[in-house]
Amino acid sequence: MTRSHAGTTRAPQRAETVEPASDSAESSTHPVASEEDLLSIRHAVRAATLHAGFGIVDQTRVVTAASELARNAYVHGGGGTLTLDIVRRLGTTGIRLTVEDDGPGIADIEEAFTDGFTTGAGLGHGLGGARRLMDDFTLSSTAGRGTVVTATRWNNRRAP
């Protein structure tokens, strides 16, 4: 068996370091202020996943997660921005979504991740679902200051 894990020989903090692609065309910020913005965000994310060489299932996952997170920022956070980056790590390409809003913040983060929990009229699967759809997921929220979600999905298809 020669299967090796590229990350095992490196220092952990090195493996965790994610460098945004130097090409500025691979980073873009989109407003989240209306239902129409969600549509253009889905289009932009779909285009980015294609650009990063994602397969159809991963494309759908990332687009759906972006739609959930942007909708959360729009509905609960009163609007914000979504930043889309194509990132590289250890030879793989990933899509990083950063969704920021300056809404009321999330009072109980664990509760917010619970399936079926919602403070609005939705199904309550969006946030937890988005976490399951992405590989890396961090959420920070300060009451009265807003919420920042960073979520990354790596392309697990072998490079051609």
Added chain:
Amino acid sequence: MTTSDTATTSDSVARARVTEVLRANADAIADRWVQLQLEQAVLGSDLTESELHEEADALVAALAAALGGDVPVQRLAHGDQDLNRIVTDLSLRRARGGASPTVTSLAVLALKQALLESVRGTTGESDGLLAVALLINQLLDAAGALSFEVYVEGREAIIHRQSHQLLEMSTPVVRLWRQVLAVPLIGTLDTARTQVVMENLLQAIQDDEALVAIIDITGVPTVDTAVAQHLMQTVKAVRLMGADCVISGIRPPIAQTIAQLGIDLSTILTRATLADALAAAIKITDAPGPDGTDGR
């Protein structure tokens, strides 16, 4: 005599002079304006030269009439009814004809040149020419701004109408089999769209006495929790009408995504393809009714 009195006097002299020139040389100014527009040459495709002449004659006459009144020059374009209507019509015609906003407001502003040339040609004296030029500028800048405003409003009205049409067009209810209806959904399913789909579908169920409604989502690129929720609402409403609902066209990536999101669609009959859904629907409509008949 104070300076402001002087200014007022020279303003009214200039106004009288421009009005006079507009009346005396109406045809020449209109022709020159048409000529200038033709030189700019990027007109909307469906404006003929004779239409331009008609427009020009009407505008020049309206300008002369408006200047003859006592509304301040800056407010004439908006305030004078005839002038306002003519500038509005002219701009809308160009907006609908697909001309660019630049061409549209430049068309109005080109009248400045025609008018100035005419004023200069009729009198040798250069006295007061500055006041005349200022007046023409004030008058036609306001008209240009109005024209731009109307152009944008016209375009927005077109966009609004089109999106409305698209909403209607993109949600047809088709009769697939006896007592079986289908709605092929294309694009996204937001709240407004769900409302239209639901209204059309429920009405069609009643009209056709349908037993099964198939909602095909092959053309829906993303199914997130909001779309799923809208689908579930529609299914619930269909069931309240006493019909069954089948959701078809669930592609493999969509199926995986729905499962990972944790949305429970197990209470809803789903099929991978429209063909499978139709087979399931026919089975439902063929099932014998509770009184031993075949349910028809």
